[in-house]
Amino acid sequence: MDVRHYYNPNGQEILDEGIFGGSPTGYVDFNRSKYKWDTNIYDLMNANTWFPSEVNTSSEKKNFDKLTENEQAIYKLTFAQLSFNDSAQEEYLADFRRLANNRLVKATISLQIMQEVNHSKSYAVLLDACGNSDEVFNLYKHDDALNLKNQQISEQFAKYIDGGSVDKMLLSAMASVNLEGIYFLLGFSYIYLLGDKVPGARDMIKFIARDELNTHLPLFANIFKTIQKENKILTSTIDSAYTMIEDAVKIELEYGNYLLSKYPIMGVTPELMERTVYNYANDRLKKIGLNPIFKETDKTYLQKLVTKHLNMNEVKSNFFESNVSNYAKSSIDLDDF
Numbered sequence: 001m002d003v004r005h006y007y008n009p010n011g012q013e014i015l016d017e018g019i020f021g022g023s024p025t026g027y028v029d030f031n032r033s034k035y036k037w038d039t040n041i042y043d044l045m046n047a048n049t050w051f052p053s054e055v056n057t058s059s060e061k062k063n064f065d066k067l068t069e070n071e072q073a074i075y076k077l078t079f080a081q082l083s084f085n086d087s088a089q090e091e092y093l094a095d096f097r098r099l100a101n102n103r104l105v106k107a108t109i110s111l112q113i114m115q116e117v118n119h120s121k122s123y124a125v126l127l128d129a130c131g132n133s134d135e136v137f138n139l140y141k142h143d144d145a146l147n148l149k150n151q152q153i154s155e156q157f158a159k160y161i162d163g164g165s166v167d168k169m170l171l172s173a174m175a176s177v178n179l180e181g182i183y184f185l186l187g188f189s190y191i192y193l194l195g196d197k198v199p200g201a202r203d204m205i206k207f208i209a210r211d212e213l214n215t216h217l218p219l220f221a222n223i224f225k226t227i228q229k230e231n232k233i234l235t236s237t238i239d240s241a242y243t244m245i246e247d248a249v250k251i252e253l254e255y256g257n258y259l260l261s262k263y264p265i266m267g268v269t270p271e272l273m274e275r276t277v278y279n280y281a282n283d284r285l286k287k288i289g290l291n292p293i294f295k296e297t298d299k300t301y302l303q304k305l306v307t308k309h310l311n312m313n314e315v316k317s318n319f320f321e322s323n324v325s326n327y328a329k330s331s332i333d334l335d336d337f
Helices: 037-047 060-065 069-099 103-130 133-137 144-160 166-183 185-197 199-230 235-262 270-287 301-311
Strands: none
Touching (some): 037 199, 069 144, 069 166, 069 185, 069 199, 103 133, 103 199, 144 166, 144 235, 166 199, 185 199, 185 235, 185 270, 199 270, 235 270
């Protein structure tokens, strides 16, 4: 084993550590940050640490049983897909962290890894309360559309995560931008549409959505922009980033249309889904410093529904289990987020 991997007294100064390439000393120094956004995001992640036991799921089975057959199907297939997203992200983050260079960025990724595991645990807690966790976690074996979406997301993660070049690192970061910024959002919307019918699921998703959109998406958007700024990124690589988000939009809409064609729910239409996903994709492109390419419309009802729950501290606690129910508000500057 090369011990210089852990300690290199002749390595780069902390303020010289880029995200790709180089040889760091091995120190994590939060008093000296090259970027600032990394420590800001780390602090916000840490301030908003939460645990599944803080959400009251005692009535979830009773509430779930009252849903219509279509609503139950949407509930189960949504959580089957969301649980895969967080599981895949946890594994991917460990690989990206190993390939990254800057120690403060790596430390922030470490905290995100913990949060992704916490999200996975939250799905298990919620579905165990419903009594259908085994069924939901095995749906990919029986539902071809769910299995296909999982495979497509996995392929986006796997395609560039070898550390072979800075261009590959950039596109690998793009896969995470897609996951945090595209693949979760319709699923969040479906649970919010069920709303008071399943308050346990709704409140658990509030916590998860706030993690994803307030810190995880800003982290990888800033990683993308920083890699692009620090290196001479090929034009063909930026073209590939556009292709990746176009593919993500297609994957998300195909799965959304499949769900709603089989299980219509509360006035959601293909047109509404398309407008929503296009708006999200344009916003993500702007956040990573690229030009929007999709048809943009006014903010949709589904977007407003997600935004509403990002801005409110109204999650109910389980009196017997929890300590704190509110998700901290912060004025921390997350670069241009």
